[in-house]
Amino acid sequence: MLTFWQKSTLLGCLMILVLLAGQGVSAVSPTEQVKSTVDQVIDVLRNSHAEGDARRAILSRLIRARFDFTIMSQRTLGPYWRQASAEEKKEFVQLYSDLLEASYIGRIEAYTNETVSYDSEQIEGNRAVVETVIHSGNTNIPIDYRMVQQKDGWFVYDVIVEDISLIRNYRSSYGEIVRREGFSGLFERMREKITEMHQASDAGAAAS
Amino acid sequence: MTVSINLRKVLLAILACLLLMATVARADDGSAPSAPDAAATAADYDWTQLDEDEQELQVSDPLEPVNRGIFWFNDKLYFYLFKPVARGYRVVPEPVRESVGNAFDNIGAPVRFLNSLLQGKVRGACYELATFMINSTWGLGGLFDLTPEETERPDAEDFGQTLGRYGSPPGFYLVLPFLGPSNARDFVGRFADSFVHPVSSPEYLIMKPLEVAGLQTYDRINALSLDKDTYEAIKRDALDPYLFVRNAYLQMRAARVAE
Numbered sequence: 001m002l003t004f005w006q007k008s009t010l011l012g013c014l015m016i017l018v019l020l021a022g023q024g025v026s027a028v029s030p031t032e033q034v035k036s037t038v039d040q041v042i043d044v045l046r047n048s049h050a051e052g053d054a055r056r057a058i059l060s061r062l063i064r065a066r067f068d069f070t071i072m073s074q075r076t077l078g079p080y081w082r083q084a085s086a087e088e089k090k091e092f093v094q095l096y097s098d099l100l101e102a103s104y105i106g107r108i109e110a111y112t113n114e115t116v117s118y119d120s121e122q123i124e125g126n127r128a129v130v131e132t133v134i135h136s137g138n139t140n141i142p143i144d145y146r147m148v149q150q151k152d153g154w155f156v157y158d159v160i161v162e163d164i165s166l167i168r169n170y171r172s173s174y175g176e177i178v179r180r181e182g183f184s185g186l187f188e189r190m191r192e193k194i195t196e197m198h199q200a201s202d203a204g205a206a207a208s
Numbered sequence: 209m210t211v212s213i214n215l216r217k218v219l220l221a222i223l224a225c226l227l228l229m230a231t232v233a234r235a236d237d238g239s240a241p242s243a244p245d246a247a248a249t250a251a252d253y254d255w256t257q258l259d260e261d262e263q264e265l266q267v268s269d270p271l272e273p274v275n276r277g278i279f280w281f282n283d284k285l286y287f288y289l290f291k292p293v294a295r296g297y298r299v300v301p302e303p304v305r306e307s308v309g310n311a312f313d314n315i316g317a318p319v320r321f322l323n324s325l326l327q328g329k330v331r332g333a334c335y336e337l338a339t340f341m342i343n344s345t346w347g348l349g350g351l352f353d354l355t356p357e358e359t360e361r362p363d364a365e366d367f368g369q370t371l372g373r374y375g376s377p378p379g380f381y382l383v384l385p386f387l388g389p390s391n392a393r394d395f396v397g398r399f400a401d402s403f404v405h406p407v408s409s410p411e412y413l414i415m416k417p418l419e420v421a422g423l424q425t426y427d428r429i430n431a432l433s434l435d436k437d438t439y440e441a442i443k444r445d446a447l448d449p450y451l452f453v454r455n456a457y458l459q460m461r462a463a464r465v466a467e
Contacts (some may be wrong), residue, residue: 074255081256103445110436127259137306137434146259157255163463164456165262172265173451189447200444 030128030147030154031121037066038116038132041105045112052202059105067104068155069097071148075157076170080178088183095190100166102197104159109204111136128154265459268380275383279450282388286439294432305433307351312427314343314350316364319401323365327373332362363467368397372465381454389457 040062048055073093074081084092111134119131126149134141146158146165158167177186258264269275297305317340324332343350355361371393372378379392390398402408408420415423446452 071255075258078256078258106444107441110441136436137302139434163460165459168258168262168265168459169452169455171258172267172455173446173448176451177447186447193445193447197444 028153029121030123030145030149031118031130033066033154034130034132034145034147034156035118037062038108041108042112042116045105045109056101056105056198056201060101063101063104064097066156067100068148068150068157069093069100071155071157072096072100072167075167076174077178078171078175080175084183091187092183095187095194098194099190099197102194102201106197106201109201111141263462265455265462266378267455267458268378269454270380271382275381275454276450278383278385279453281385282383283449285386290429290432294429294435297429297433300433302434305430308430309434310343310347310353311350312430314340314347314353315406318406319366319404320364322404323367323370323401324362326367326370327365329362329365332365335359335362363464366394366397367400368394368461369465371397372461378458378461381458389453391458391461394461 041059044050044055044058044062048058050058070093073089073096076096077084077092081089114134114136117133117135119133121128121130128147128149130145130147132143132145134143142162144160145156146160147154147156149155158165160166174186177189181189317336321333321336321340324330324336339353339355342354343352346352347354368391376393378394382390382392382395384390384395387398403410406413407415407423442452442456443449
């Protein structure tokens with residue numbers, strides 16, 4: 001029989017082990033998090049029977065759980081973010097999320113039949129870069145995800161396709177549009193684009 | 209009784225180890241933030257600034273009105289000429305088109321070899337020379353790419369990158385009719401490379417200008433037939449496709465020069 005002393009020591013050890021295990025669960029690697037999102041998105045694109053808005057809602061939930069659109073908005077507007085009013089910021093984040101989401105789905109959709117490999121990840125403090133490659137025919141398309149660690153996991157804040165950072169590209173384009181046409185001009189263009197993209201993806205889904 | 213004493217010692221030892229680990233882990237926290245700390249810094253961080261390894265894209269586009277005109281022309285050319293032809297050409301089986309693509313890729317090796325050499329990239333130069341020799345002979349004029357799959361392909365070097373490597377700035381942005389985005393530096397680079405590229409060179413193959421243009425167009429159509437509507441995706445996604453293509457080109461070239 002174990003003495004009281006032994007029992008309590010054992011209990012203490014178990015508690016510490018449980019605590020350590022709990023930490024292990026929250027420390028899912030950035031690669032695993034990207035992979036699970038990409039896999040789920042591709043699965044919905046291939047197998048889901050939902051259409052139009054219903055399908056978009058499912059994909060949107062998956063994507064918003066992994067992409068931090070607020071950080072992406074801040075990086076895209078750069079100096080203009082600091083000048084924007086609270087309403088303008090809110091409106092921009094909303095439109096930009098819809099736009100990036102539609103564009104991300106469109107890109108992934110074209111590659112649903114290709115294989116994605118997860119090559120390597122570099123973690124530095126609370127930032128990470130996950131390197132993936134899409135193998136399509138005899139060409140390989142490198143796609144890197146830049147991620148930041150938050151309370152509830154790793155979040156994507158930039159996507160780099162063949163050396164081209166999406167955020168840096170949009171940063172210069174959007175900056176130029178705000179400079180020329182103001183926020184109202186930018187929002188108008190964004191709204192038009194979102195409608196256009198939704199129509200295109202509905203037509204594409206109906207055709208396939 | 210001795211057994212239970214031993215058990216007690218072992219358990220104590222485990223406990224001590226775990227406590228030690230926990231202390232060490234806490235000591236580490238000072239340098240490497242744990243998850244909650246990281247979240248705090250992520251929220252406080254000024255995300256409107258780019259990362260240290262990223263530079264604000266420098267754009268010089270004094271010819272924008274002209275460039276936009278040529279961009280418009282190239283756009284129409286793409287949708288009403290090149291793309292329909294490429295689509296029709298898809299009757300040729302894909303493996304054949306891939307082989308044609310390989311051959312065009314292979315014949316550009318002298319340009320990549322020379323520019324790797326000029327930039328002191330020994331591995332790239334060796335790779336280009338070796339693959340060119342092997343694929344041109346055993347690969348039947350480059351139709352078959354015999355490079356082992358696990359060999360990592362070096363970046364394709366050209367004279368625009370060589371100039372950049374030695375400090376030349378990109379200069380103003382240019383859209384070339386038929387050829388697409390470029391800049392002052394890369395335009396000079398392209399001109400210089402055309403003397404080295406076997407198809408356009410005045411040496412070795414010696415083709416008439418019309419034959420050169422024909423081959424270059426065929427290369428383009430063949431590549432387009434294998435492409436997955438990249439340009440269509442840009443047109444669909446971008447608020448202003450001209451700005452998107454311009455910024456993407458300048459960003460890609462800056463990254464290529466830095467590599």
